[in-house]
Amino acid sequence: MRVAELTSAIKKLLESEVPLLWVRGEISNLVKAASGHWYFALKDDQAQVRCVMFRHKNQFLSAPVANGSQVEVLAVATLYEQRGDFQLTVEQMRPAGLGVLYERFAQLKLKLEAEGLFDPARKRPLPQYPKRIGIVTSPQAAALRDVLTTLRSRLPGVPVVLYPTAVQGTGSAEQIAAAVRTANQRAECDVLIVCRGGGSIEDLWAFNEEVVARAIAASDIPVVSGVGHETDFTIADFVADERAPTPTAAAQRVVPDRHALMRGLRDIAQHLRRAQRNRLQNAMQTADYLQRRLVHPAQQLQRQTQQLDQLHQRLQRAYAYRRQHQHWQWQSLAQRLQAASGDFVRLQDRQANLAQRLTRAMHNTQQRHASRLENIAQHLVYLDPKQVFARGYSMVQDANGRVVSDAATLAAGDELRVTFAKGWAKAEVKETGGK
Incomplete structure (x- = not known):
């Protein structure tokens, strides 16, 4: 048997018997060739194996890769026949520990979903016009600036209360949960925004902790979750009353657009003016009709x-x-x-x-x-009115010629015309009384 036949048989045996699998280790001897392919060794404290990751696979990686990086690779076990070297052909790569995080994420999601914390029936509607808005985030976060800018542009003048907390790192989940509870104890806001900017799954992990999820679920104040980018989903998103894809979108959800409100008010004002004009015209026509029917x-x-x-x-x-x-x-x-x-x-x-x-x-x-x-x-x-006048009665008219029958319609100083059986006279009101 020739060497080529031997190496080819061993390669076929490896690829058929060893399934596609995840392997964890540390990168060393990393070489990024001019062709775009990566060659490196994946090792632990007891062994190492050669690896290759071709350009059409590594170009989609978002996290930086360097010597000493702890990674997990999804690879095919094979043999490089020209040298007879055993190696792994890498299909996917991720920072070490993501598999454990994804598993924790899935387990907690299933647990909380079984308890009904994701049930749409328990979600509460957001107030249409909040009187005060609470924000749970870091004072140094860019997300806070985005939220405040959006709130000012859409509905300036709405008070904002910041409940500062760390949003990343050790103990951040407990701080976020404590800030949500503090907001509920103080009960000074109509709606609460829990937010931070984008990042890796490790950066956003505080919002996947159970303590944060339960604090949001127990909140008496409606909560809007705006964590990460549009493609990022956290446990907080599922528990919150409403999920926004970004912090900016969260600010847009909690306040209406003042320009849209102004347009609505203008439309209502125009409708009222039109209705008032029509009602006045109808009243004028009715008055003209009644005046034509009124006979002296x-x-x-x-x-x-x-x-x-x-x-x-x-x-x-x-x-x-x-x-x-x-x-x-x-x-x-x-x-x-x-x-x-x-x-x-x-x-x-x-x-x-x-x-x-x-x-x-x-x-x-x-x-x-x-x-x-x-x-x-x-x-x-x-x-005949003249007969009535002859008995001592008279007819009183105001300055416009209208007959006066009620003293309550007169005021001191009004001029009157009094018609008698013979002749008429002008008079001035000095005092009124009676019912």
Whole structure:
């Protein structure tokens, strides 16, 4: 068997029998070739193995890699046939310990989710117009400047209370939880922002601690979590009442945009002006209609007099027509009487009787109509304002000609016009009283 055949067989055996696996160790003898490929050794205190990571794999790494870095690599065990060297072909690389952190993250997430801390039903709505906003973060954090700048630009004048705390490092989780509890004890804010800027999973780990999650869940104040960048998710995001992708976005969630509010107010004001204008126009039209219907007593009396004259003329015409009609009937009867020569006397007596009845009926009808006409005329006399004035009454009008019927509408110094049965006079109000 040739050497090439041996190394090829060993390579196939390694790649088929040893699965893709994570290996942890320290980087040494790192060489970054001009081609972009990396060559290094991965070692611990007892052994080492050669490794290669090609350019199309290492170009996606975000964390810096150098000699002495503790890393975990996902690699394929293989054999470099030209030299017969055993090596690992690296597919992925991450700082050592991330696997443990991811496992802790997943376990805590499952635990809290089972307890119902992520349940949307327990999430509370944020106040639409908060009176005071609390911020839990580091005073030196860039996230604080971003939040304050956003709050000032969207709704300036809203008071802000800072609950300072470390957001990274040993003991930071306990400090964050304590700051959330302090904000609830003081109860001076309507909404609470828990935030910090982006970073690695280790930098953000304080927001994955159980003590922080439970403090947020127990908060009586609605909490908005704005930790890291859009792609970063922490346990605090799941527990908070609302998750914002960045600190700036968290500030945008808790306060409305003043420009949008101003536009809304302008629209409402325009609507109110339009409604007020329409209501005023309707009232003016109603007043004009009522004014047209309002008739002066003199005009009403004149119209009723005209109606009475018309009725009198119709009565006279009806009386003349009836008299003429009865005359025609009398002539017809006379002709019929004359034609009935055989019983002339009887017919003559009947004619006389009918004539008397006709005369009485005409007289009674005339008297009845005359009496009705006299009653109507007497009624009109009673309605005549001049008759009322003749009994000592008068009509009082203000400077605009409106009739005054209530002393409460007058004030001292108002000029009045008083109309009597004969003539009129101007007067000035000295004092008013009575109800």
